[in-house]
Amino acid sequence: MVDGLVALPLDARTKEHLEWLGDEIVEAGGEAMVWTARLGSVRQERDLATRMAAAVAAEYQAVIDGATEAAIASAPVRRRTLARLRRELRRIGQRDYFPPREREAARAAVDALASAVEVVV
Secondary structure: OOOOOOOOOOOHHHHHHHHHHHHHHHHOOOOOOOOOOOOOOHHHHHHHHHHHHHHHHHHHHHHHHHHHHHOOOOHHHHHHHHHHHHHHHHHHHOOOOOOOOHHHHHHHHHHHHHHHHHHHO
């Protein structure tokens, strides 16, 4: 057993993923348990959600910055950056439980970069 804690909102997607992971661990000969917990107060829940959203917002901002920088780069750099930023958006989206306003801005920035790549091609 290893010490550690991961906090995730309890929704159907998260629960299903954790159950699948637990099943895979058991099939591999290990032991797995999924525990659910509740924070002690509404304020603690709100604070945790705010921190999670802020962390994801910073990642979305990095995507926006990357798309902005790539817009003035050469065509090959724009194409590579577009592919990387699309992967990054998918990765961030898997942990985006409390979507910040930066999410839509990041998607718009990547879409604008995609349009710039398509014009050159």
